[in-house]
Amino acid sequence: MDNKIRKIALVGPVAPWRGGISQYSSQLKAALKKHSSLTTVSFKTLYPAWLYPGDSDKEPEGEYLKDVAYTISIYSPLSLHRAIKLIVKEGCEVAYINWWTILWQPGMAFLAWRLGRKGIKTVYLCHNLFDHDAGFVVKSISQFLIRRADGYVVHSADQAEALKEINPQAKILNTILPIFSKSSVPKKALPPRGRLEIMFFGFIRPYKGLEVLLEAVSSLNDQEVFLTVVGEPWGNREQLLQDIKKYSIPNVELHLRYVDDAEAASYFNRADIIALPYLSATGSAVAALAYGYSKPVIATRVGGLKDAVVEGETGWLVQPNNSQEITDVIRSTTRQEAKKMKKNVKKFCENNSWDNMSREMITLFEPK
Numbered sequence: 001m002d003n004k005i006r007k008i009a010l011v012g013p014v015a016p017w018r019g020g021i022s023q024y025s026s027q028l029k030a031a032l033k034k035h036s037s038l039t040t041v042s043f044k045t046l047y048p049a050w051l052y053p054g055d056s057d058k059e060p061e062g063e064y065l066k067d068v069a070y071t072i073s074i075y076s077p078l079s080l081h082r083a084i085k086l087i088v089k090e091g092c093e094v095a096y097i098n099w100w101t102i103l104w105q106p107g108m109a110f111l112a113w114r115l116g117r118k119g120i121k122t123v124y125l126c127h128n129l130f131d132h133d134a135g136f137v138v139k140s141i142s143q144f145l146i147r148r149a150d151g152y153v154v155h156s157a158d159q160a161e162a163l164k165e166i167n168p169q170a171k172i173l174n175t176i177l178p179i180f181s182k183s184s185v186p187k188k189a190l191p192p193r194g195r196l197e198i199m200f201f202g203f204i205r206p207y208k209g210l211e212v213l214l215e216a217v218s219s220l221n222d223q224e225v226f227l228t229v230v231g232e233p234w235g236n237r238e239q240l241l242q243d244i245k246k247y248s249i250p251n252v253e254l255h256l257r258y259v260d261d262a263e264a265a266s267y268f269n270r271a272d273i274i275a276l277p278y279l280s281a282t283g284s285a286v287a288a289l290a291y292g293y294s295k296p297v298i299a300t301r302v303g304g305l306k307d308a309v310v311e312g313e314t315g316w317l318v319q320p321n322n323s324q325e326i327t328d329v330i331r332s333t334t335r336q337e338a339k340k341m342k343k344n345v346k347k348f349c350e351n352n353s354w355d356n357m358s359r360e361m362i363t364l365f366e367p368k
Contacts, residue, residue: 039086274296
């Protein structure tokens with residue numbers, strides 16, 4: 001480390017917590033440690049069991065990390081004071097704080113405010129400026145609280161522009177979401193079927209547009225196209241099953257549950273294309289994960305997705321809520337064409353690494 005290296009803090013969920021934000025924080029933690037003296041503060045309790053819509057918010061066999069302070073608890077406002085005390089004690093100059101859901105936004109804003117009072121710069125790592133389903137009141141609260149930070153890291157031009165309006169004086173780093181490195185050995189080898197394998201992966205929520213993809217594959221009516229849906233529904237599982245059945249898709253394989261990394265690797269390796277038919281988005285950990293497996297994506301022109309897909313090189317962009325455009329892409333694409341994109345995807349990943357992003361973050365407040 002050179003003399004410019006900062007003492008910094010990272011606040012957010014890491015292993016064994018489940019989901020894209022935890023994976024994001026864990027990957028970022030590893031990169032920041034190469035270039036800084038890092039203090040990582042995570043959550044002792046993340047979500048109340050009654051509020052979390054899935055089976056569990058932890059990895060089934062996940063382990064707590066020895067170099068992380070699991071301090072913050074949803075049940076204890078005092079735990080925020082303990083986190084602040086630790087960050088101050090470690091002499092941190094900057095704190096990078098994950099910003100995502102209204103459940104935690106007041107707590108994260110309190111952290112930013114108190115740390116700011118002690119002379120520590122704060123940066124929100126913005127996964128969503130506002131919750132996807134936020135109404136006027138919730139959005140207004142989020143907009144007020146988000147002003148507490150001195151800087152922001154975002155992964156879409158849209159979010160960067162919105163923050164310029166909300167907090168014109170703040171520093172903003174807009175960078176492509178780096179890929180999530182693939183490290184798991186596949187549970188088993190799954191041979192590709194038919195002429196094309198499409199996969200939808202991740203938590204199943206209304207804004208992710210699974211129904212649009214189902215409609216697209218159904219109207220294609222191609223016995224040689226296979227669709228695999230892998231993910232835990234956040235909602236009525238039986239209703240989802242009924243919705244899927246009504247489309248009468250000839251070759252659909254369902255895994256409506258959380259799968260571990262090894263099983264996920266099996267499905268990613270088999271897939272030719274990963275579909276992200278989102279109706280709205282800021283960024284997507286699934287797109288980054290797909291690139292980690294060198295897979296091209298079909299994604300909608302929303303939020304950070306349109307920044308993360310190079311049309312015709314790393315995937316295809318379609319209009320949101322337009323099943324016909326998805327149908328057209330699948331109909332006109334072959335397995336060989338999808339494989340040819342592997343080289344472009346790898347180059348894209350090399351140019352947008354966690355290492356590069358962490359370097360830019362660390363120098364965010366240095367004079368240009």
